[in-house]
Amino acid sequence: MYLRLGELPAVVVSSPDAAREVMKTHDVTFATRPLSTTLRATVAGGLGVAFSPYGERWRQLRKFITLELLSAKRVRSFRPIREDEAARFVGGIAAACPAGEPVNVTARVANLVADSALRAMIGERFGRREELLKCVAQAVKIGSGFNACDLFPSSRLVCAIDGTVRKARAFTRKTFELVDYAIEQHRERRSGASATDVAEDEDLLGVLLRTQEEGGFGCPLDVGDIKAILAELFLAGSESTSTTIIWAMAELMRNPSVMKRAQTELGCALQDKSTVTEDDLVNLPYIKLIIKETLRLHTPGPLLLPRECQESCEILGYDVLKGTIVLVNAWAICRDPKYWDEPEVFKPHRFEECTTDFMGTDFCYTPFGAGRRICPGLAFALANLELVLAVLLFHFDWQLPSGVIPSELDMEEEVGISVRRKRDLFLHPTLRVPL
Numbered sequence: 001m002y003l004r005l006g007e008l009p010a011v012v013v014s015s016p017d018a019a020r021e022v023m024k025t026h027d028v029t030f031a032t033r034p035l036s037t038t039l040r041a042t043v044a045g046g047l048g049v050a051f052s053p054y055g056e057r058w059r060q061l062r063k064f065i066t067l068e069l070l071s072a073k074r075v076r077s078f079r080p081i082r083e084d085e086a087a088r089f090v091g092g093i094a095a096a097c098p099a100g101e102p103v104n105v106t107a108r109v110a111n112l113v114a115d116s117a118l119r120a121m122i123g124e125r126f127g128r129r130e131e132l133l134k135c136v137a138q139a140v141k142i143g144s145g146f147n148a149c150d151l152f153p154s155s156r157l158v159c160a161i162d163g164t165v166r167k168a169r170a171f172t173r174k175t176f177e178l179v180d181y182a183i184e185q186h187r188e189r190r191s192g193a194s195a196t197d198v199a200e201d202e203d204l205l206g207v208l209l210r211t212q213e214e215g216g217f218g219c220p221l222d223v224g225d226i227k228a229i230l231a232e233l234f235l236a237g238s239e240s241t242s243t244t245i246i247w248a249m250a251e252l253m254r255n256p257s258v259m260k261r262a263q264t265e266l267g268c269a270l271q272d273k274s275t276v277t278e279d280d281l282v283n284l285p286y287i288k289l290i291i292k293e294t295l296r297l298h299t300p301g302p303l304l305l306p307r308e309c310q311e312s313c314e315i316l317g318y319d320v321l322k323g324t325i326v327l328v329n330a331w332a333i334c335r336d337p338k339y340w341d342e343p344e345v346f347k348p349h350r351f352e353e354c355t356t357d358f359m360g361t362d363f364c365y366t367p368f369g370a371g372r373r374i375c376p377g378l379a380f381a382l383a384n385l386e387l388v389l390a391v392l393l394f395h396f397d398w399q400l401p402s403g404v405i406p407s408e409l410d411m412e413e414e415v416g417i418s419v420r421r422k423r424d425l426f427l428h429p430t431l432r433v434p435l
């Protein structure tokens with residue numbers, strides 16, 4: 001579908017065939033992302049990987065991030081952090097149970113995901129997490145790409161009235177101030193640690209600082225780059241992960257039979273154990289299916305991240321001109337009845353009967369994107385998604401607030417760069433398995 005978004009030519013791709021053309025057949029042509037006016041204001045302090053133009057620097061940085069920061073080995077090394085944070089999370093909810101008050105699951109999951117990610121990044125809990133989460137909420141709102149100043153970039157008047165650029169600059173200043181604080185916290189901790197400790201549990205900031213000392217990753221790495229990379233990994237990873245967990249919980253509350261099956265699976269797999277560890281996850285195939293189905297029905301980035309056409313080309317017989325913004329409508333593709341039976345129904349077992357996966361080869365299902373720009377945080381995200389969901393369902397039974405019936409649970413969405421649940425999810429927990 002060809003559109004004009006204000007002054008900008010745009011094509012929205014809404015079929016798997018067209019998505020394959022963009023993200024596979026002509027992947028290089030679409031491997032750059034457009035820099036909207038708002039984004040330009042936010043990346044002024046430094047450029048991470050997500051909005052680097054396709055080229056040598058992006059290639060080297062992407063390789064470094066994939067092999068050094070987010071590799072399967074590195075993600076595994078953070079297992080003790082994830083398990084420890086999950087245990088603290090269970091303890092916090094268990095302490096709230098006797099009071100009989102509903103728990104704000106949205107806020108607790110956001111804190112857990114943030115604490116876990118930040119410990120992986122700087123080696124310990126971050127002292128100003130609340131402020132950082134406020135920045136994330138703001139990024140989701142201003143990063144949609146559909147602000148007036150993004151749609152009419154040539155109009156200084158529109159930009160001045162719109163005010164988003166001002167907000168974006170304030171957001172960047174605040175985020176970078178927090179990243180400075182995190183680097184300082186990291187430095188203080190490291191100065192008190194022995195050389196062996198430092199080598200043994202290297203966090204992401206440690207890897208970045210070591211790489212800087214060693215001369216970079218094939219390209220120089222300055223402090224501005226380090227800050228931009230850290231901020232970007234946190235922004236890209238935390239909101240998408242916690243949003244997915246909350247949608248999964250909301251769907252489970254609406255579908256008690258799915259909840260029951262998941263809890264039965266956990267009971268059989270864990271037997272007399274009193275805590276979920278990552279070793280148990282291999283025996284929880286149904287939890288994995290719930291996550292897949294949640295990513296289908298509530299794709300966190302419904303239009304993925306935008307691409308820009310670098311060279312005029314033809315997609316399924318239509319001309320796409322150089323400079324056109326291309327949006328892959330993963331949301332629509334994931335709900336298209338041509339490819340999905342009863343697409344609006346939450347049915348995790350649909351994935352039992354098919355081999356469709358989110359690794360970027362099935363173009364009817366690309367919640368993590370595909371091609372050169374596919375999400376490099378997939379393993380990092382899955383490790384958190386699976387453990388947190390398993391822990392929530394193993395330790396607690398959950399009830400809706402009185403008067404709410406499952407089929408009427410509020411599922412209203414708030415659209416930004418990701419689609420989160422508009423209102424926080426409040427539920428009553430009952431402890432099933434104490435720690």
Ligand code: HEM
Nearest residue numbers: 050236237240241304305367368369370373374375377381
């Ligand atoms: C449920 C969780 C997540 C979802 C659904 C998700 C989804 C996506 C999508 C759709 C893209 C764009 C892909 C494309 O253009 O083809 C992307 C890019 C990216 N994601 Fe994720 N993501 C998640 C978690 C994470 C995590 C945990 C991290 C890091 C810790 C991360 C880091 C990134 C980065 C750096 C990019 C930009 C890659 C590039 O442009 O080269 N994401 N993600």
